[in-house]
Amino acid sequence: MIVGTLQRAKLIKITRKRRLLLPGRVLVNEGDPVHPEDVIAEALLPDKVFILDIAKSLGLEPDQAGQCLVRQIGESLQPEDIIAQCEGAIPRLVRTPIAGTLTEYHQGKVVIATRQTVVNIKAGMIGTIAEVIPELGAIVSVTGSLLQGFWGNARVGSGLLKVMEPDLDSTLAVSDLASLEAGLLVVAGMCSSVDVLKALEEKKAAGLIVKTITPELIPIILDLSFPVLVLQGFSDLQPDPVSIDILQARNGEIACINACPKDIINGQHPELIIPQGKGSPAEEKDFKEKLEIGQQVILLSGSDIGKIGEVSALSDEKMQFDSGLVFEAAEIRLQNGELIHVPCQNLLIIG
């Protein structure tokens, strides 16, 4: 069975595609170093138009005003430029009050595009430009630690990692933040308090990485100015030893969060990247892979939800579970040695 993957790796080669939704201009070159807030590419989106009724201004019928136009469609205009003029007993002319581009003429009215908005795509991570995608963006790559999570609030940020307690087993309290410096990526076990979030904002934290949050905080977290990455979910789950290992080892180092929503089509997870690291980097896993014996998995259901285990056996025979339903099952050896059965569909491969 093919199941999803969740990357939790000490050292891995990471590549991410950053691209605009519309063609524009790429601002980086291959080999350039980038930081999360660096703009990779930008495009101009027409934003505002000004409509001028020249027929009315000239005192003409709409179908007569066209012959008085003295500018071409597509022409750039400056304030006070004459755009229409008609001779006669009393010559009349129409000037544009604003700068812009003459875009359209129809039935006595001209349309001037006056403003363009810049839309851009940022790097979202610390890395190097591996490849430029002409007019659209680039591929950014870095070797480092990678922790993908389950949910994020769609913000991006970077800073020094500050692991508040080594085992990620406690609930973060306001008192824990008393001496917190600005610009840090705070790592904690559980967040269950609005006051903690407010305190982090006041302290100008660069971001928050938590094992779990209480779901009631979701609407508030969506409005925060800094990124929040939830590694495991929403209830009080056992800490994931793989993540703890990585975070403890890299405490105090520069890291970046891209707390984007999960996107199946584009293969995106909210994630934390800690650049650099010692050793030989592994290759990144595919978004989904075949479940095999020996793989490390995280459980998505049952009383052992959130725990990590190893696939010890797979069977072609389906199995009935306590819910009364029958599914393809995997035998999982948990870290305490216990053997349990879990529906294959309810597993994510980690690594």
Place this chain on the structure above:
Amino acid sequence: MERQFFSKLLGLDLGNVNTRASIMGVRDEKFCLLDSERALTSLGQGLNLGTGAGDAMRQLQNRSSHILLEKSGKLIMPSNSGGIGVDKVALTTSLGPLPRIILLGLTASGSLQAGRNLVDSLSVTLLASFGMDVLVNEPYIIAELLHALPELLILTGGEDAGAEQALIRWIDVLRIYYSLALHSIKPVFLYAGNPQLENQVRRRLEPVAKLRITANLQPHVGELDLNPAKVILDQEILGFLKNKLPGMAALSAYSKDLEGTKAFGLDRMVRYLSLKSPSDQSRSKHTGVMAIDVGSVNTLISAGISGKSGTVVKSYWQEKVIDQNHHLLEFVQRWTGLAITSQQINHFLCHYALNPWIVPENRMELTIMQAFTRFRIKNIVSKLAFNYPWLRYEDHKGLNTHFESIIVSGSVLTGAPNSSQTMLMLLDGLQLQGITTVIVDKHHLLPLLGIIADAAPVLPVHMLGSDAFETLGTVVTAVSDVPIGKIVLTVRVTTDAGKDYSLDIIQGELRHLVIPKGVSAVLEFKPTQRTDIGFGSYGLGGELRVTGSALGVVVDARGRPIYLPEDDDGRIEQLQRWQWMLGS
């Protein structure tokens, strides 16, 4: 569409979690379902939809005698005299991502509501809708359209030979918008308004936009004609998916014109069935057909009576859960038949929202998912009634329009551990009235039949009469205002198996009358004066002839709204008692 002749057809249904492969062929001179299998949909970065479809076909081939694939994995088409291969492929899909649409019209209650009905009936995302009131500020609306980056714009409004000026202004605004929009991201433009302006639309917009023109959504006040627009919109959705999803175009190449979204196919089939549904002489109300599909990601409902029909799709319920919708959480808590805290429910639903493919492993997960399914059903039928006022539904009292049959499908409904649970989710979610037969579409074929119907009209007719559609049971709802514990109805059951009996139905009860498959029975109903069971008025009884089925006859006398005790212990006990009454 040209009628086509074939003997073996492969139906592929691409869902967000499961891909189903079904073989339909001829047996005893009639079309029937020969076999069906499913595999996980291979949807995601780096994956190809053909992999999941191939897995489903391979599983089907391995399990049955039907050879579909060459050794290379290629589908064998056409079938040969030995029955190997298939002649045709039909394809339905309910996959995301969804194309983003902006709706433009005139008045909120007129053309914009007609547009909403269209958009709600198919799998799309409505970014915004604008009426003619925004035309006072043309630069504003142009800027809004430019920023939104939709994939499709729909303009509707003005009855035939009706309002022109406002539509003309829209056309002018859209001309400006399209001349500013970047070529590579210009949305498709669908005009579905006053036909007298078609020439003007062509003249002004054809040079700058990919234009599609269809019949007016509302040709006269109060009269909707959505079907022509649905055809075009469905084609655009499929085109969008073929561009976005690797493997979709290749699968579509097999099906050619026998393809459509699941919502489109379901809508078509229900419309057809509602035209066929006879009006029962013994009951004064016209009856109809309803179909409900509850899948991992999408909820679909389609209903039709005497040619009037409507469909609503709700996609991606996850946002509602993540946004902490309190009404949703309270409802699920109320309908959970185990002692589970609201916190546990919230935690699980949020987790489920992030991982909608997971299946319930234990009783707690199952009961929360099933309570949530009741919410999804209630929510969608409420939306359907809002869009189509001929469907009478009240939040507290339930469905007041009678449907002769309700066809249920979707992995969440058909995948319940037993049929009683499927029935209960439906009864609690809809709160039916009158007498209805509930049918299970185990293999999720109904939308496929809607796609195939034009090319091969006899196939759906044969399939609907086959065992691919299993009668779950007949539901008789007794609506009465007598106090809990009082008799509302007496039923006399006479079976051809020689088992005859009478019983009294009490207000607040859910009763299960076992009528096994293969047995026929006549039920004589004698309601009390203050009880209506769907024979035309309060106190009016009658006879009903039924054929045995999985659940026989279910008499629902729980009241409208269904009464649940306020205290948790009483509520849980009541829910568990009803489950037990139905054999769950």
